Amino acid sequence: MYVAVKGGEKAIDNAHRWLGEMRRGDRRVPQLETAQISEQMTLAVSRVMAEGSLYDAELAALAIKQARGDLIEAIFLIRAYRTTLPRFGYTSPIETARMRCRRRVSATFKDVPGGQILGPTFDYTHRLLDFKLLAESEDEQAEEAIPQDSADVPHVLGLLDRDGLIQKEHRTDEEPVDITREPLEMPASRAARLQVLARGDEGFILGLGYSTQRGYARNHAFVGELRIGLVDVEMEIPELGFAISLGVIEVTECETVNQFIGSKTEPPQFTRGYGLVLGQQERKSIAVALVDRALRWKELGEDFLGAAAQDEEFVLYHADNIQATGFVEHIKLPHYVDFQSELELVRMIRKDAEAAREKADD
Amino acid sequence: MTDPSDTSLGDTPPEGTHDQDYNFAYLDEQTKRMIRRALLKGLAIPGYQVPFASREMPMPYGWGTGGVQVTSACLVPDDCIKVIDQGADDTTNAVSIRKFFERTAGVRTTEKTGEASLIQTRHRIPETPLEEGQILVYQVPIPEPLRFLEPRETETRKMHALEEYGLMHVKLYEDISSHGHISTAYAYPVSVEERYVMDPSPIPKFDNPKMHQCPAVQLFGAGREQRIYALPPYTDVVSLDFEDHPFTRLRNDGVCGLCGADDTYLDEVIMDDEGTRMFVCSDTDYCATRIEEAAE
Numbered sequence: 330m331y332v333a334v335k336g337g338e339k340a341i342d343n344a345h346r347w348l349g350e351m352r353r354g355d356r357r358v359p360q361l362e363t364a365q366i367s368e369q370m371t372l373a374v375s376r377v378m379a380e381g382s383l384y385d386a387e388l389a390a391l392a393i394k395q396a397r398g399d400l401i402e403a404i405f406l407i408r409a410y411r412t413t414l415p416r417f418g419y420t421s422p423i424e425t426a427r428m429r430c431r432r433r434v435s436a437t438f439k440d441v442p443g444g445q446i447l448g449p450t451f452d453y454t455h456r457l458l459d460f461k462l463l464a465e466s467e468d469e470q471a472e473e474a475i476p477q478d479s480a481d482v483p484h485v486l487g488l489l490d491r492d493g494l495i496q497k498e499h500r501t502d503e504e505p506v507d508i509t510r511e512p513l514e515m516p517a518s519r520a521a522r523l524q525v526l527a528r529g530d531e532g533f534i535l536g537l538g539y540s541t542q543r544g545y546a547r548n549h550a551f552v553g554e555l556r557i558g559l560v561d562v563e564m565e566i567p568e569l570g571f572a573i574s575l576g577v578i579e580v581t582e583c584e585t586v587n588q589f590i591g592s593k594t595e596p597p598q599f600t601r602g603y604g605l606v607l608g609q610q611e612r613k614s615i616a617v618a619l620v621d622r623a624l625r626w627k628e629l630g631e632d633f634l635g636a637a638a639q640d641e642e643f644v645l646y647h648a649d650n651i652q653a654t655g656f657v658e659h660i661k662l663p664h665y666v667d668f669q670s671e672l673e674l675v676r677m678i679r680k681d682a683e684a685a686r687e688k689a690d691d
Numbered sequence: 692m693t694d695p696s697d698t699s700l701g702d703t704p705p706e707g708t709h710d711q712d713y714n715f716a717y718l719d720e721q722t723k724r725m726i727r728r729a730l731l732k733g734l735a736i737p738g739y740q741v742p743f744a745s746r747e748m749p750m751p752y753g754w755g756t757g758g759v760q761v762t763s764a765c766l767v768p769d770d771c772i773k774v775i776d777q778g779a780d781d782t783t784n785a786v787s788i789r790k791f792f793e794r795t796a797g798v799r800t801t802e803k804t805g806e807a808s809l810i811q812t813r814h815r816i817p818e819t820p821l822e823e824g825q826i827l828v829y830q831v832p833i834p835e836p837l838r839f840l841e842p843r844e845t846e847t848r849k850m851h852a853l854e855e856y857g858l859m860h861v862k863l864y865e866d867i868s869s870h871g872h873i874s875t876a877y878a879y880p881v882s883v884e885e886r887y888v889m890d891p892s893p894i895p896k897f898d899n900p901k902m903h904q905c906p907a908v909q910l911f912g913a914g915r916e917q918r919i920y921a922l923p924p925y926t927d928v929v930s931l932d933f934e935d936h937p938f939t940r941l942r943n944d945g946v947c948g949l950c951g952a953d954d955t956y957l958d959e960v961i962m963d964d965e966g967t968r969m970f971v972c973s974d975t976d977y978c979a980t981r982i983e984e985a986a987e
Contacts, residue, residue, distance in 0.1 A: 337783040338790075408747040415719070512742035512917040515845045642843050652752050652915045656832070659753025662784055665958050666777045666814045666973055670876035670895035672959065673941050678870050 352397045366390035375579075375608025376400055380650065381407025382509065382528045383414075384578050384607055401530075401650050408651055416510070420564045421572055425582050425605070426481055430558035435485045437551050437586055443482040448557065450611075485554040486584050486601065495586065495599040496629070515642055522624055522645060526617040527606050529648030537623075537638045538616030546623045546636035549588035550602060557581045557609050581606050583614035587622050592630035600629060620644060709797030716763040716796040722746060726764035726919070730910060733921035738883030739851070740834050745917040755788060757912030758811050758830035761919065762792065765809060765826055765910070771799040773807035778815035778956065778973035785813070802976050814877075816898040818955050818977040821907035823924060829892040831913035834920060836880040836890040856888050859931065867936055876941060882929050889920065889928075897940045897956045902928040945970035950981035 353360070367374055367390035377389040381404045389407060396402035432448025435441050489495040505520035513521060526534060541548055559579055563572040583604040591597035602625075604617030623638035637643055647653060709715055718726070729743035748756040762772070772792055776785040780802040788811060789800055801807050804819040811828040821827060837847045840858045850856070859880060866874045873879075879896035883889050891899060892911060902909060902922065909922040922928060932938035946953040948969045955977060957970040972978035 337781050337786040341783055341787060405747075405751065409749040412746045412748065413713070413719075509744075511744050514742060515843075642845065646844075651747065655752025655754065655756075656915055657753075658751065659832070662754065663777045663782050664814070664893075666895055666956070667877040667893050669943070669957070669959055669973075670897065670941055673943055674872070674874060674876040677941075678872055678874070681871050 352395070361394055363387060363390040363394055366393050372609060373398075373400060375610050376531060376613075377403045377407055379607040379610055379613070380404045380528050380530065381411065382607070383407050383411045401654050405651050405654070411509075418564065419507075420562050420575065423560045423562060423578075423580070425556070425560060425580065426484055428482060428556055428558040428560050428580075428582070430482060430556050431579075431609075432558070433482065433554070433556040435552070435554045437553050438485060438488075441485050441488075441554075482556075484584065486586065489553075489586065489599060493598075496589070496595065496601060498601065513645065515645075517641060517645055519621075519625070519628075522641070523603065523605070523617070523621060525645045525648055526604065526620055529617075530650035530653065531610070531613045531616075533648055533650070533653075534616045534620055535612060537644060538619035540636065541619050541623045541638045546626070546634050546639045548600075548602070548619070548622050550585040550619055550622065551587075552615060552618075553584045553586040553601075555581070555583045555611060555614065557611065579608055581608065581610045581614040583611075583618045585615070585618040585622060589629070594630035600625070710794045713795045715768070716766045716792065717748075718746065718760065718763045722760075723764040726760055729919040730761065730764065730921060733910070733919050734908070734923045736887075737922050737926050738887030738889040738920060740918040740920045742917055743919050745914045748914065750787070750791070752915035753832065754784060755811070755813055755830035756914030757916075757919070758813070758828050758914075759788060759791070759912075760914060761828045761910050761912035762809060762811050763796075765828070766792065766796050766798060768796070768798065770796075770808045771801050771806055773801050773804065773810045773976075774812075775810065775815060775817070775974075775976075776813040777958075778817070779975040781975065803980075804976055814893050814895075815956070815973060816894055816901045818972070818974040819980075820901075821905055823906040825907040827905075827907050827909045829894075829909065829911045831890065831892045831911045831916075831918070833878075834890055834911065834913040834916050834918040836878075836888050851887060854886070859888060863931060864933070867933070873932075873936070879938075880931050882931060883922065884927050885929075888931070891928075895941065895956055896930065896938075897942050899928075899930045899938070900940065902926075904928075943970055947972045947978060950978045950985070952978070952981060 367386045370390070370393065373393055374386050374389045377392055377400060378384050378386065381389065381392070383389075388410065389403065392403035392406040393400065396406060430443075430446055430448075432450060433443065433446045435445065486495060490497070506518060508521050508524045513525070517525070542550075557579070559577045562575045562578055564575055565572045585602040587600045587602060589595070589598055589600040600622065602618035602620075602622030604614040604621060606614050606617065620638050623636065624641055624644060626633060626639050633639055714720065716723075725744060729741045733739065733741045745757065745760060748759055750756060750759065766772070772789070773780065774785045774789040774792075776782040779785065780789075792798060793800060804810065804817040804821070807825065809826045809828065810817065811830070813830040816827070835844070835847050837850055837859060840862055841847050841850065850858070863873050866872065875896065877895045878890055878893040879899055881889050881891050881899060881902065891902060904925050904927065905922070906924050908924055911920045913919070930938040942955075943957045943959065945957055947955060947957060949971050952972055955972045955974060958973045960969045960971060961967070962969050
């Protein structure tokens with residue numbers, strides 16, 4: 330009956346209560362503490378901080394708990410919270426060359442100044458379920474190499490740069506745009522592109538990066554360097570006249586070295602892709618670097634091959650999972666009115682077509 | 692800060708007050724100012740899509756974040772708002788948005804079109820004619836009327852700049868030549884002041900003529916797409932058509948099964964397994980008012 334659409338308010342409140350109960354699950358099982366999430370689900374927390382673009386492990390853990398483990402929903406909670414925070418100003422650029430590296434590998438050189446640090450990686454684990462984790466026994470403690478104090482760990486690509494073998498990056502003191510404060514307009518600057526990619530959906534960026542390796546704007550990438558570690562965040566305080574440290578954040582940085590045979594405008598040399606993301610997010614940073622490189626075709630005088638990863642509007646307008654999930658899921662909202670008008674239109678066109686057929690039959 | 696685990700619609704604060712954990716109408720004043728600037732620009736160039744730095748809102752993109760931001764930027768404490776979705780005040784999303792403003796702005800709410808100073812809508816224009824002093828805020832999913840003909844923003848902006856709308860006319864013409872009719876039943880494109888082709892948001896084309904020379908201010912917010920556009924009062928808004936195929940409104944021939952109206956936009960409701968249909972006004976306030984008046 331028509332009244333079925335009434336009572337929306339009560340339905341919503343009841344649905345929310347039910348949702349809360351489902352989140353809690355079986356009450357005989359102790360409630361999950363957010364500290365357990367932030368300490369033991371660190372990579373999920375990293376992803377929520379990066380795609381939520383808010384560096385706060387405690388809030389990310391809370392969001393994951395509240396979202397019942399749905400990471401996109403958790404990212405959404407963080408984004409919505411982030412909107413309400415005042416913007417005091419902008420920090421100085423972080424110095425990744427002074428990163429306290431937990432992990433640092435180069436695929437292009439066997440050894441590099443500063444050394445290779447394998448760090449806490451899944452790379453060489455055998456993916457066998459560890460049934461010991463089913464029992465709640467304590468794992469043995471690892472001997473941890475305490476990250477060094479801030480010391481210069483030069484970037485590997487800098488070494489190639491010295492020999493002029495790799496494309497120069499143009500240094501600029503231009504203020505980068507802030508995609509969270511200004512509308513994204515096309516064509517976008519590289520700074521805007523890297524920001525969108527940094528908080529873009531991991532799965533989407535991963536798929537696009539992968540497509541470049543399979544021939545859709547192939548750009549022959551090697552990981553020149555991948556580093557994960559802690560960097561200081563500093564801010565210039567005009568009243569003080571010097572920079573003060575606001576804290577320390579973990580970031581993952583990937584620089585790719587890409588083969589390049591030269592174009593109409595550029596000599597044969599290596600080119601670069603770059604990915605920087607919050608937290609420990611190796612897969613994402615590599616994929617960002619691949620997509621960044623693919624998007625640089627115009628700057629390097631390459632041809633547009635029609636590949637998705639080269640297409641700036643395609644990549645940037647579809648990378649944000651909060652925008653995507655909202656618009657994809659909104660088609661479950663009521664659309665009676667639009668559907669009704671389509672129904673009337675189809676009925677009218679069918680009636681015309683039937684009349685025409687009958688006339689032809691006569 | 693409120694309890695973040697509180698995902699309910701929240702308690703409505705006493706009338707005339709708002710949840711003190713948030714700024715009036717949720718957005719901070721700087722953001723509202725940015726949105727108001729975009730609105731003023733939009734009103735100065737009717738039908739032109741103004742880019743604005745849309746914020747993440749506490750409801751998903753696609754649920755009306757653009758409309759909510761526009762409403763937030765327009766609200767003053769004296770306002771009385773009405774929120775409709777599909778013409779109805781009691782659909783879940785309309786309820787949710789109305790509650791949001793009750794909580795964060797503490798403004799009066801109403802279901803009566805005539806009493807509201809601001810109406811936020813999704814997919815309908817009320818049947819009761821709007822008046823001077825009222826604001827109608829539309830929620831817009833895809834603000835670009837040319838988007839389905841040309842996916843690239845850089846191209847469509849150029850087409851608007853050059854007033855190059857041939858592609859749209861060709862599309863409408865092709866519809867007529869293959870189906871005998873223009874096969875767009877909602878979000879039917881309009882021309883504003885003989886300059887910009889504009890998307891009226893997904894309202895049924897039955898509603899299009901209500902936009903023309905409307906005494907109320909009409910504001911359009913597209914949150915995900917970061918665009919705002921506007922129609923000042925008494926703006927010429929003409930649905931695209933051809934001399935030999937003039938624009939026609941489209942509605943079911945039926946009458947409302949509740950109030951008997953024969954000139955309103957109707958929802959079709961399936962009553963039983965046999966497929967029995969009933970038609971009722973999509974505008975619930977209009978329908979209820981007619982029933983009340985008939986009872987008197």
